[in-house]
Amino acid sequence: IGYTILPVPLSLDIRGWQEMHPLNSVGWSLFFEYIANILYAVWIRKFSKTALSILVGVAAVALVHLAITNGDVSGGWTLNVEQVRVGLTRTMYPFFAGLLLSRITKPTRIKNAFLWCSLLVAIVLYMPRIGGAGHFWMNGIYESVCIIIVFPLIVYLGASGIMQTQTENRICKFLGDISYPLYLVHYPLVYFYVAWISNNKGITIVQVWPYALLVLIAAIVLAYAALKWYDEPVRKWLRKKLG
Incomplete structure (x- = not known):
């Protein structure tokens, strides 16, 4: 559950x-x-x-x-x-x-x-x-x-x-497409990040920012993977089944 x-x-x-x-x-x-x-x-x-x-x-x-x-x-x-x-x-x-x-x-x-x-x-x-x-x-x-x-x-x-250019349009579409899966998948990564911060008290911002950036990139990659390998295929399958 x-x-x-x-x-x-x-x-x-x-x-x-x-x-x-x-x-x-x-x-x-x-x-x-x-x-x-x-x-x-x-x-x-x-x-x-x-x-x-x-x-x-x-x-x-x-x-x-x-x-x-x-x-x-x-x-x-x-x-x-x-x-x-x-x-x-x-x-x-x-x-x-x-x-x-x-x-x-x-x-x-x-x-x-x-x-x-x-x-x-x-x-x-x-x-x-x-x-x-x-x-x-x-x-x-x-x-x-x-x-x-x-x-x-x-x-x-x-x-x-x-949208002034096709590049702007593609960027906005990409951000819109991953917004929902990003919201859904980011928090488990935050759990690990917060636990790491808690276990390394006194750590400085200089030491932290690479890991924060890594969490951000990992969340975006995971969200995009969820979009392409799960969300869109399932929606396509449902559209076919439901007419």
């Missing part, structure tokens, strides 16, 4: 991090994405734009409530009632807001879209946590604004980007 997307109980946790996917931590988010995909396939794909907008609005309210109450939207990787609620709340808005965005907008042609997207991502990620222990709501509002407004804007800008 540990090698699948199926969650496991706390009794099978191996690091004490209370993970429902202890062999590959990122599996928790994919588990909730599966739930969202199932909801879409059997029910929500039939929603009108109005009904979908209402659903997205409710999901946004739930997300804001979670963020303001906890000070952030962290959590969702433990198999208990509270954390499953967190995981579902974190998933519902981004998933169905993306669906709504695809239905109500059409990409335009925006120059330097990659630059603007990069700047927005950098600003969002470099911003330190806002508010202290007594002001959780401040950081909760910040994260809510990022998720509900800024991230959809980044998606729209990215979809509206203009």
